[in-house]
Amino acid sequence: MTFRLPMMPSSTILEVIPSLQYSCFRRNLSYIPTSIPPSTQHLDFSFNYLTTLQRHMFPRLPLLQHLDLTRCHIQNIDNGAFFNVRNLSVLVLTGNPLKYFGRSSINVLEKIHKLVLVEIGLLSLDSLNLQNLTSLKELKLGTNRILCVALPTYSVTFKGFTLLDLHRNNISVIRADDTSVLRQMGSNVTLILSRNPISFIETGAFAGLYFKEINLFDTFISSTVVRDITGGLSGLNVIRLKIGNFEESTWQETVGLLLDYICYQFYIHYCFILLRGYRMSRQQECSYDAFVIYSSKDETWVLDELVENLEKGHPPIQLCLHERDFQAGKSITSNIVDEGIMGSRKVIVVVSQHFLNSSWCQFEFELAQSWLVLRRNASIIIIILEDVEDKKIKRLFRLHKYLKKNTYLKWKGNALSNIRFWARLRKAIIAKN
Incomplete structure (x- = not known):
């Protein structure tokens, strides 16, 4: 009508x-x-x-x-x-x-x-x-x-x-x-x-x-x-x-x-x-200084920069990398828990566009955060490898919340910034919680 x-x-x-x-x-x-x-x-x-x-x-x-x-x-x-x-x-x-x-x-x-x-x-x-x-x-x-x-x-x-x-x-x-x-x-x-x-x-x-x-x-x-x-x-x-x-x-x-x-x-x-x-954590000695959570598409940076500067520096810092250190024949999830998170004093998270698009990376981060809450002397160190869209980070609520409440490191790739970056990262890994 x-x-x-x-x-x-x-x-x-x-x-x-x-x-x-x-x-x-x-x-x-x-x-x-x-x-x-x-x-x-x-x-x-x-x-x-x-x-x-x-x-x-x-x-x-x-x-x-x-x-x-x-x-x-x-x-x-x-x-x-x-x-x-x-x-x-x-x-x-x-x-x-x-x-x-x-x-x-x-x-x-x-x-x-x-x-x-x-x-x-x-x-x-x-x-x-x-x-x-x-x-x-x-x-x-x-x-x-x-x-x-x-x-x-x-x-x-x-x-x-x-x-x-x-x-x-x-x-x-x-x-x-x-x-x-x-x-x-x-x-x-x-x-x-x-x-x-x-x-x-x-x-x-x-x-x-x-x-x-x-x-x-x-x-x-x-x-x-x-x-x-x-x-x-x-x-x-x-x-x-x-x-x-x-x-x-x-x-x-x-x-x-x-x-x-x-x-x-x-x-x-x-x-x-x-x-x-x-x-059991008080009775178990950690095999690694830090477990690295990263996308396999960022492996070049992890091997050429992170491993090169930390493991070959002084004092050497032993990293746990999933593609190198996980036990063969063991499920991925068991390796993440046993070798990576429970076997390391710290957790390093390399955030990139590839990280945000990876379900496994998100899974590892969520698991690490839960372990952080359970074992209160553990800590997570965030590295922002490249500029990422804020709206993508906001979709990962726990990561967005963590970044708002904690200091993180940002990789810039120039010589002067690199010196400060490696010094701060070493200090964060070596520091007692």
């Missing part, structure tokens, strides 16, 4: 756009009004009274994308209840004491991306029929009574699935069979298991699994449980790990250091290598 404003040129037209959002929030309604405009895309019907969602209860809303039915006292959902809103992308049913799902009640929502079933009294995923929801990306099932992380076998058809939220359920045991479907769902999945009373993880349950993130906050009931289940976590590959906050205060600080830990395809048992290293 259009209309012409008075006293305006004939070419000026104001278009009236129908409202895309409609709210019935907390209106004590026990029915769905038929007056909801068919153009509505977002409907907030939370905090009302709908004991049963009956067949065709909603008016025809072909454009509706987001439907919020939070705490509407819903106990039953009949087949066909969502037929007239079957183009939904988001459905929120949080806080409803659901006792009955019609077998096809939710299964009709073939275009849905996000399904929120938090605090609905759910006992098992088997009671849901989501077979047709192949576009589902996020499934939130927190604060229920679910006992198992296993997904139904049809879940492997969910295209682009990114989030399984099972926080605050009753999951105490995770067996290898429970993760078989997750194993087939790609590497971009975030798994949230926070506040579950996990006491046992079967060996191999997470072996070969790839996740974007795993959240295990407030999950293990004690540090003793963690030591007992490390075998079950070994072989896990994860980009972001959140773990810690035991009820036992003696472990809160130590394990809390691993919170929000970021790495590249990080095997979980290296977290515990770091913790063991924290306890």
